Every structure is written in C-alpha cells, then in structure tokens.
Amino acid sequence: MVDTALVDWSRLQFALTAGYHWIFVPLTLGLAVIMATMETIYVIRGDDFWKQTAKFWMKLFGINFAVGIATGIILEFEFGTNWSNYSWFVGDIFGAPLAIEGIFAFFMEATFFAVMFFGWDKVSRRTHLLCTWLTGIGAAISAVWILVANSWMQHPVGMAFNPDTVRHEMVDFWALVLNPVAVSKFFHSVFSGWMTGAIFAIGISCWYLIKQRHVRFALASIRVAAIVGISGTLAVMLSGDSSGVHIAKYQPMKLAAAEGLKEGGTRAPFSIVPGVEVPGVLSFLATHDINGYVPGINNLLNGYTTPDGINYPSAEEKIARGKMAIEALREYRAQRESNPTEAAKARALLDEHIDYFGYGYIESRDELVPSVTLVYWAFRIMVGLGGFLLVLMIAVLWAERKQCLSKAKWLLWTAVCAIPLVYLAGQAGWIVAEAGRQPWTIEGLLPVNAAVSSVSVAAVQTTFFLFVAIFTLFLAIEIRILIKAIKKGPEGINN
Amino acid sequence: MISYDFLQHYWWFLIALLGGLLVFLLFVQGGNALIFLAGKEESERQLIVNSTGRKWELTFTTLVTFGGAFFASFPLFYSTSFGGAYWVWILILITFVFQAVSYEFQSKAGNLLGKTPFRVFLTINGCLAPLLIGTAVGTFFTGSPFVVNKNAVSDIASPIISRWATPWHGLEAVANPFNVEFGLMVMTLAICLGALYMINNIANDKLATQLRRSLLISFIAFALMLALVLMQLFTMEGFAVAADGTIVMEPYKYLHNLLQMPIVLVLFVVGALLLVSGVVLTLTKPSFKRGIWLTAPGTVMAVMALFMLVGYNATAYYPSSSDLQSSLTLSNSCSSEFTLKTMAVVSLIIPFVVAYITYFWRQMDKKSLTTEELESTDKY
Structure with missing residues (x-):
C-alpha cells in the first residue's frame, strides 16, 4: 500500500518548491517588460536618465532572477525524484515541453542575461536593447512551455494509452500546445507577472516619493509601471474569464470547490x-x-x-x-x-x-473532493486582491497625471503596503489551480497516490525541511539585499 | 528512412552531445574550486568569480536541458534514476542551488552572511557537483540496484513501477571504487578546464602563474584518474543486450564497443588528444593562453564517445545490479516514436541556439577581464 504520509509529504515538498518559485518568477516576468520599456525610451531619446532608471530596475531584477533559477531547477527535477511513477506514466508527453523550454527559453535567458548586465560597453546600444528584450522574451517563452505542461495536467489532450508500454503517449503535439487551457493559463500567468512587476515598481517608487528622494525617477517609473500593470491586469481579467469557462468544462469539481457549491x-x-x-x-x-x-x-x-x-x-x-x-x-x-x-x-x-x-x-468518493475551505478562500483572495490592485494602479496613475501624487500620502503608503498583497494574490491563484485539482496529478488520469516515487517518508521529510531552511534563507537574504539596494537608490540620477 | 531505432540512437546522440557540453561547461565549477587556491588576494578572487560568473547560467541551463532531454526522450531513466538515486540527485541540486544565488549575493550589501561564505558555497559546488555528477555517470557502467516492473501499475495498492533495492537511494554508488574514480576524473577535468578558461579569459599575470600551477596539479590528478578509469573500463564486464532483448554480461564489452564502432574510437582518440594537447601546450608555452579552445572540443568529443560507448552497440546504458533484466536500454526506456520524431524536429533549432550563444560569447569575451574593467563596470 502506498503510504499516505509519503504522498502528503511529497505533495507538501512540491507545493513548497512551487510556492517559493512563484515568488520570484512573476517579478522576473513583470520587471523584464518595465525595464526593457525604459531602456527603449533611453535608446529612442538618448536621455541618460532613462538608462540609469532601467539599470536600477535591472539590478533588482538580477537579485530576484538568481533565486528564481535556483528554485526552478529543483522543481523540474522533483518530477523525477518525488513523482517517478508520474514521470514514466506520462513522461512521453510531459517531458517534451520541459525539454523544449530548456532549448528555446533557458538558453535565451542565460545568454542575454549576461549581455544585459555586463555588456553595456561590449555591444552597441541597439544590440543591448535587443538583449534586454530577449531576456524578458526568454522568460515569457519559458512560461509558455511550463504552462503547456501544467495545462496538460489540468486538461490532458493529444494522447492515447498504450498498454504495451503502460503509459500515455503523445499522438497530437499541436493539441498539447494549443490546448485551450494552456492558452488562457499562459496569458493569465504572464500578465499576472506584469501586475507583480508593476505593483513592485510602483510601491518602491511611492516610497521614494514619501521620502522625497529621486522624485523624477519615481514618477517616471510609476508612469511606465502603471501602464504595464493596468494593461496586464485587464488581460488577467479577460484570460481569467476564459479560464473560468475552461474550469467549468474540464474541472467541474475544482469550480464547485472554489465556490463551495454543494448542490448545483x-x-x-x-x-x-x-x-x-x-x-x-x-x-x-x-x-x-x-x-x-x-x-x-x-x-x-x-x-x-x-x-x-x-x-x-x-x-x-x-x-x-x-x-x-x-x-x-x-x-x-x-x-x-x-x-x-x-x-x-x-x-x-x-x-x-x-x-x-x-x-x-481511488478508494472512496471523499478522496475526489479537494479541500473546499482552502480553494474557496484562495479564490476570493485572488479575485479580491486583483480588483483592489487594479483600482490602486488606476488611482496612482491618475494622481501622477494630475501632479498630486506626492501630496496624497495615504495613497503612497497604500501602494507601498500593496507589494506583499500582489504576491499573496499570485500564491492564492496557484493554490486554486493546484489544490483545486486534487486528488489528481493529471485530471482524471492519475491520482497523486499512484504518481509518487518509492522513497521513504523520512527521506522526503528530511529534504522538505532542508528546502524550507534553504529557501527561507534565500528569501530572507534577497529581501534584505533588495531593501539595501532600494535604500541606496538609483545611481547616476540626482536626488 | 527515419526508423524508431534511428530516432532512439539520434536522441542518445543528443544526450551524449549535451553531456559533453555539460562537462565542458563545468569549467565554471572547476574555476570556482580554485577561488581560494589560485586566488590569493581579494582582487584575484574577484576576477575568478566575475570570470566564471558571466558563464554560470550556461552551465546551469545545460544541466537543466540535459535533464529535460532525458525526460523527453528516455522517461524511464528519469523515472528510475531520479526517483531511485534520490540522495545523489538531491545533493547535486542543492550544490547548484547554492551556486545560483552565491554569485549574485556574495558582494551585495545586506547579504546576511558576508562575502566569504558565499564563495565557500561556490567552491563546494565547484568540487562536489562534478564529483557527484561523475559518480552518478560512473554507475552507467557499473550498475545501480533497482527493479523495474511495469506490471506493477495494475497493482492498485502499490502501483510504483521503479523501485530502488537499497535504502541508501544512490549513496551506495560510492562503495564502488570505479564510480568514485569516475567522479574524481570529472572533478579534476573540471578544474583543468576552469584553470584553462581563466588563463585565457583573465588578464592578470600573477593569477595566470597561480592558475598554471593549479592546472599542472589538477592535470596530474586527472591523468591518474583517467588511466585508472580506462584500465578498468576496457577490462570490465559490460551489460550487453542479446538478440532476444535479454540483458547478459559480456566480458570486455566496452572495449568491444570501442573497437566495433570505429567512429566512436576516432572521436575518443581525437578528443583525448585535443584535451591533452590544450593542457600540455598551456603548461609548456608560457605565452600560450588559448589551451581551453583545444581542451574544450576535446572534452566534448571524449565525453560523447563515452556516452556512445555505454548506449550504442546493443548495450544497456543504465544497468541494474539487482535485476539484470530491469536494466535500461535505448529501446526499452525511450519515448514513443511520435514523441521522438516530434522532438527530433524541435532539435533542429539547436544549431541556431549554439550559433547565437557563440556569437554573444565572442562579443563578451573579446577582451580579457581585468581589475580595471571590474572597477569601471557592473560586477558580481
């Protein structure tokens, strides 16, 4: 009998890694657009102010990027280390997008990230701009493929079961790639990253305004970030709508749990x-x-x-x-x-x-119901905070255009305090997506108890607590370094 | 005609290529192993960190892609090895995780631990990662204790198909001296590569002298390990796939493979010669700095040859020491023909990827790294 403790600890470890990973990824996705936009303005106008502005956000991007990569590698290999049965049972389908992600996206990010940071004097201005955009595009392409993989777990398509190899095998690659769930999930996740980047940049800029430091830098950053953030949020709402329809169609139990709907x-x-x-x-x-x-x-x-x-x-x-x-x-x-x-x-x-x-x-019908309380409240937190943050960004942009933002202290402080809220919204979103899918690793195909590896509970417990310690240490260090860098402020720009 | 068998061999070729590139790119780890040995002063250590620091993501990405390619093309290996040799892979991952953040964190204000601990993490990763990866690859020749039973899926109470036969979950690999020697061989090779890369990439005479000294010591150790490994490799029994698909032990299997596959033999010999000549020229000619560009392709070729040796010519590339018939071969562990074909089309992008990496690598490394550059531009 598969030990339920092993399943629970394996799930917990994966949730821990995914949860930490999603702290860093959305900021990468969002800041990439913001800093690339700023650098584009620099290249068009030739104003050094925009170069320094872009470089400041790049600095914060770099600190965050490294931890995102660190947690990402563990996530990929945990499919093998902790979900080995899954790796065989659906590896024929699931492995492909992961490999494509590596070939298409990770090499782009790895190559152009280095040029973006260290290549200011080594390549032309336009080439550098191209590399900055390609770093961000690489991150977005990475999101495409990992979300194709994840969406296949939510709504498996394009495969057939082969009893001779005892696994599901891919029969239609394009069905996998153009899975309607993947399309809406990509936009929903990537644009939520834009929201995160925007709220992060707006919050920090508002802090500078409160402190009356780097005022021009702060206002310029707010303009760019708010436009990115508002457009991102509108796209999140649109893709969220289609996502809702897909969940109703393909994962009705998740929807029922998210609504706490007992009788439909x-x-x-x-x-x-x-x-x-x-x-x-x-x-x-x-x-x-x-x-x-x-x-x-x-x-x-x-x-x-x-x-x-x-x-x-x-x-x-x-x-x-x-x-x-x-x-x-x-x-x-x-x-x-x-x-x-x-x-x-x-x-x-x-x-x-x-x-x-x-x-x-599945042994009993009760196993088929995910945690209603968790999914119900996570959904409300996600939607509620998403709406609040949209209103906040509109208010901040409106006040900036009316040139009264610096005086509206309550608004500035609200924007600063909103930074953790955007992370909370993102985490809640993934709780809805993943906890709402339980007990399945792949909806309707493979429950978690048939997907785990044959390792001891003690081994998984040990690695779980090891990862808790490592990730928490990294997060604490990152936050501290970010705070120091923010306090120091952008270089080469007058106060 | 593109047959299923061809696709399996093509994908093993790509795995071999990625494996070869990964070992070459372990120069990042090898360089970091020398932070405290070759870097006597702060400025020298800073040069080392910034030299390898501009390439570490490529190594990291190659490792991830190596894993992804295995997952896509040989999922039963991914399932069996990662889920079974749990502790080895977890240790490898942890060392890389610490490396990933250490570059960015080590010189930043507010990093809680100070500069030295992060450099120690880089050094630990520099030594342990190649050692562990090499030890894990060593088991491709010696076997691992696992059992694969696909019929287990029908056992509702316990449907797990791959099971490790010892509670050590991979750590037992160190009990076999060959695996450890293989690991040490990869580690010392990585250090050679690191020293060669930095001799070419950093313009600092004092550091170059120290790096040449490190190169000499690591190369002697590498040559010793290589000799030990090759001696055993070409005399050991190997895991052969018989005509009926069963796995049998065959004396001198890997020597037979080498002799029966002339292309692999040429690849191995040329690779080894290039590898050695890069080091020897660097050690014997004080003005010669480009040894890395001989040793690097030599490394890629030699490592590819080793992968081909263990995967081609009817050989079980991931043998089981607990149940011979559970051993993984190209045909019993690969993805479906459709997936391999689809991924083969995707793989056509690889030359383009290599081309843009090469172009920007050259752009970034046109001028050697100096202390002056670090003082005037962004740095780790």
Whole structure:
C-alpha cells in the first residue's frame, strides 16, 4: 500500500518548491517588460536618465532572477525524484515541453542575461536593447512551455494509452500546445507577472516619493509601471474569464470547490463570501449563460443529468469502471503473449473504461473532493486582491497625471503596503489551480497516490525541511539585499 | 528512412552531445574550486568569480536541458534514476542551488552572511557537483540496484513501477571504487578546464602563474584518474543486450564497443588528444593562453564517445545490479516514436541556439577581464 504520509509529504515538498518559485518568477516576468520599456525610451531619446532608471530596475531584477533559477531547477527535477511513477506514466508527453523550454527559453535567458548586465560597453546600444528584450522574451517563452505542461495536467489532450508500454503517449503535439487551457493559463500567468512587476515598481517608487528622494525617477517609473500593470491586469481579467469557462468544462469539481457549491443547478449563484450570494452569476461566469447548468460537489459525486439530457456517472461508478480498466490492463499484459484472443478481449474492455482508469486507484468518493475551505478562500483572495490592485494602479496613475501624487500620502503608503498583497494574490491563484485539482496529478488520469516515487517518508521529510531552511534563507537574504539596494537608490540620477 | 531505432540512437546522440557540453561547461565549477587556491588576494578572487560568473547560467541551463532531454526522450531513466538515486540527485541540486544565488549575493550589501561564505558555497559546488555528477555517470557502467516492473501499475495498492533495492537511494554508488574514480576524473577535468578558461579569459599575470600551477596539479590528478578509469573500463564486464532483448554480461564489452564502432574510437582518440594537447601546450608555452579552445572540443568529443560507448552497440546504458533484466536500454526506456520524431524536429533549432550563444560569447569575451574593467563596470 502506498503510504499516505509519503504522498502528503511529497505533495507538501512540491507545493513548497512551487510556492517559493512563484515568488520570484512573476517579478522576473513583470520587471523584464518595465525595464526593457525604459531602456527603449533611453535608446529612442538618448536621455541618460532613462538608462540609469532601467539599470536600477535591472539590478533588482538580477537579485530576484538568481533565486528564481535556483528554485526552478529543483522543481523540474522533483518530477523525477518525488513523482517517478508520474514521470514514466506520462513522461512521453510531459517531458517534451520541459525539454523544449530548456532549448528555446533557458538558453535565451542565460545568454542575454549576461549581455544585459555586463555588456553595456561590449555591444552597441541597439544590440543591448535587443538583449534586454530577449531576456524578458526568454522568460515569457519559458512560461509558455511550463504552462503547456501544467495545462496538460489540468486538461490532458493529444494522447492515447498504450498498454504495451503502460503509459500515455503523445499522438497530437499541436493539441498539447494549443490546448485551450494552456492558452488562457499562459496569458493569465504572464500578465499576472506584469501586475507583480508593476505593483513592485510602483510601491518602491511611492516610497521614494514619501521620502522625497529621486522624485523624477519615481514618477517616471510609476508612469511606465502603471501602464504595464493596468494593461496586464485587464488581460488577467479577460484570460481569467476564459479560464473560468475552461474550469467549468474540464474541472467541474475544482469550480464547485472554489465556490463551495454543494448542490448545483441552473442560475447557480456566485458566493461573494459565505452567506452572501448573487444568483445566476456563477452560471454566467462558468457558461456565459445566466441559465447555464453548473454541477455542485454532491451532483458530481452522485452523478447528474444536465438540462440537455447528458448523464454523468457517479463517483462510485467511475471508481468501479476504473478498477475494471486496471484489471483489464493486468489481464491484457498477462495474456498478450500466450493467449491473443483473451488479450484482445481484455484490450477491448480496457479501451471501454480507459477514461476512468485513474479512478481505479481511488478508494472512496471523499478522496475526489479537494479541500473546499482552502480553494474557496484562495479564490476570493485572488479575485479580491486583483480588483483592489487594479483600482490602486488606476488611482496612482491618475494622481501622477494630475501632479498630486506626492501630496496624497495615504495613497503612497497604500501602494507601498500593496507589494506583499500582489504576491499573496499570485500564491492564492496557484493554490486554486493546484489544490483545486486534487486528488489528481493529471485530471482524471492519475491520482497523486499512484504518481509518487518509492522513497521513504523520512527521506522526503528530511529534504522538505532542508528546502524550507534553504529557501527561507534565500528569501530572507534577497529581501534584505533588495531593501539595501532600494535604500541606496538609483545611481547616476540626482536626488 | 527515419526508423524508431534511428530516432532512439539520434536522441542518445543528443544526450551524449549535451553531456559533453555539460562537462565542458563545468569549467565554471572547476574555476570556482580554485577561488581560494589560485586566488590569493581579494582582487584575484574577484576576477575568478566575475570570470566564471558571466558563464554560470550556461552551465546551469545545460544541466537543466540535459535533464529535460532525458525526460523527453528516455522517461524511464528519469523515472528510475531520479526517483531511485534520490540522495545523489538531491545533493547535486542543492550544490547548484547554492551556486545560483552565491554569485549574485556574495558582494551585495545586506547579504546576511558576508562575502566569504558565499564563495565557500561556490567552491563546494565547484568540487562536489562534478564529483557527484561523475559518480552518478560512473554507475552507467557499473550498475545501480533497482527493479523495474511495469506490471506493477495494475497493482492498485502499490502501483510504483521503479523501485530502488537499497535504502541508501544512490549513496551506495560510492562503495564502488570505479564510480568514485569516475567522479574524481570529472572533478579534476573540471578544474583543468576552469584553470584553462581563466588563463585565457583573465588578464592578470600573477593569477595566470597561480592558475598554471593549479592546472599542472589538477592535470596530474586527472591523468591518474583517467588511466585508472580506462584500465578498468576496457577490462570490465559490460551489460550487453542479446538478440532476444535479454540483458547478459559480456566480458570486455566496452572495449568491444570501442573497437566495433570505429567512429566512436576516432572521436575518443581525437578528443583525448585535443584535451591533452590544450593542457600540455598551456603548461609548456608560457605565452600560450588559448589551451581551453583545444581542451574544450576535446572534452566534448571524449565525453560523447563515452556516452556512445555505454548506449550504442546493443548495450544497456543504465544497468541494474539487482535485476539484470530491469536494466535500461535505448529501446526499452525511450519515448514513443511520435514523441521522438516530434522532438527530433524541435532539435533542429539547436544549431541556431549554439550559433547565437557563440556569437554573444565572442562579443563578451573579446577582451580579457581585468581589475580595471571590474572597477569601471557592473560586477558580481
């Protein structure tokens, strides 16, 4: 029996690594656009002020970038170290985007990052600008491929199960790449990075305004960052909308958990907080139809019929069919060399129930429900903070244009305090995405208890606490270095 | 005709190429191993850190891509080795993680620990990473204790297909002297490469003298380890794939492979000659600085030849010492034909990637690094 403690600690370790990684990545994505925009202005206008402005944000970018890389490498290898069964069962599909990410994106980042930092006097001004943009584009391309991989875990497409190799195999590469979930997830994640970069730059700039230091630098940074941030947030909202529709379609249990919706139906209400609901809004968000049908947790467990007459099986039926699929696989492999007729029968049975294969590893229906409290509140934190931060950026930009920002101390302090909030929103978003998918590593195909490695609980506990210590140390050092660099301020610009 | 078999061999070729490039790029680690040995003064240490610091991401990226390529093309290796030899891979990762932040943090105000600890981290990574990677690759020849049972997927209670047969999860590799010697060989080679790279990249006569001394010592150690490894490699039993697909032990398997694959033999001999000539010329001609550009291609070629030796010619590249028939071969551990073909198309981008890396490498390294440059521009 797979030890549930091993599964839990492996999940915790992966969540820890992913959570830390996502502290650093969105800032990389966002600051890359902001500093590249500033350098573009420098190249166009030839004003050294913009060069120094870009260089200051680059300095902070560099400090953050290194820790992002450090946590990223662990994340990639943890698929093998902690989820070895997963690595074989779907490695034929999942490994491809990771390799492509390395070839296309990481080498771009690695090459142009060095030129961006150390190449000011070694390449022409325009080439340097190109390298700065390519560093950011490399980060975005990296996001494309890792999100293609992640989206495949949310909505597996373009593959077929091969009982001879006992794994899923890719049959349509473009289905994987153009997975609708991947498209909306890419925009949602990358533009949320723009939000993070913008709030970070705005918050720091507002601190300079409070201190009456580097005023020109701060106002210029706010202009660029706010425009990047507002456009990013609008794109996050749009992609969030399509993401909602996809979740309703492909991961209805995640949606039901995010809404705490026990009994679904048509004109399903959207819960603002427990007890405060707006009728029909959830239906509209999920189906773009106020009368659309949205199943609740109980419907999904008991089975349900949609208004247009489509029947969905109960959890028990799915589990039973999953067990039949697994048994058919066993039979097929036992007979395939000695008794082709029996093997063919087993194969037909396997094909009939293959869609429920992963359910065969589920012991009880309760396992199919993710933590409702966690997902429900994470969703509200993400959406609530996203809305607040948009209003904040608009207010800051408006005040800057009206030349009254420096006097609005409350607004400046709010912007400074908003920096941790944008990180909280990002973390909450990933909690919805990942915790909401439980118990699956790959939705409907492979539950976590069938995906882990055969290592001891003690080993995973040891590495978990080791990573807690290392990542926390790095985070503490990064924050301290960032604070020192911010206090020192941009070089070559008069106060 | 592009057959499934061809694709498997093509992907092993790419793994070998990435492996060769990775070992060459371990000059970053080798250079860092010399921070305190060759760098006697602060200015010299700063030069070393900034010299390797402008290339470390390429090594890091190559390591990640090496892992990604293995995952995409030979997922059963990824699954078996990473999940099984848990502690070895975790240790390798941790040393690289510390390296990644140490460059950026070491000279920054507010870094909590001060400059020296971060340089110690770089030195630890410089020694341990090549040693551990080399030891792990050594097991490709000697075997690891694991069992693969794909039928386990049908066992609902315990569906894990790859299991490590010892509780040491990879640490047992050090019990085999060959693996350790292999690791030491890679480590001392990395130090040679590091010294050669910095002799060419840094304009500082005093440091160059110290680097040449380090090069001499590390090269002697490397030559000793190389001789030990080759002596055992060409006399040991190897893991052969019989015509019916079963794995059998074959005396002198790797020597046979070398002799039966003339291209690999040429690659290995030419690689070894280039590798040695770069070092020897640097040590014997005080004005000669470009030894790295002989040793680097030599390293890539020799390492590629070793990978081909262990993967081609009906050989199990990741043998099991617990259950011979669980050993991984190109055909039983690879991705599907569709995936290998798709990824083969993707791999056509690699020459373009190499081209732009080479172009910008040359742009950045046109002039050797000096203390004056570090005083006037951005630095680590």
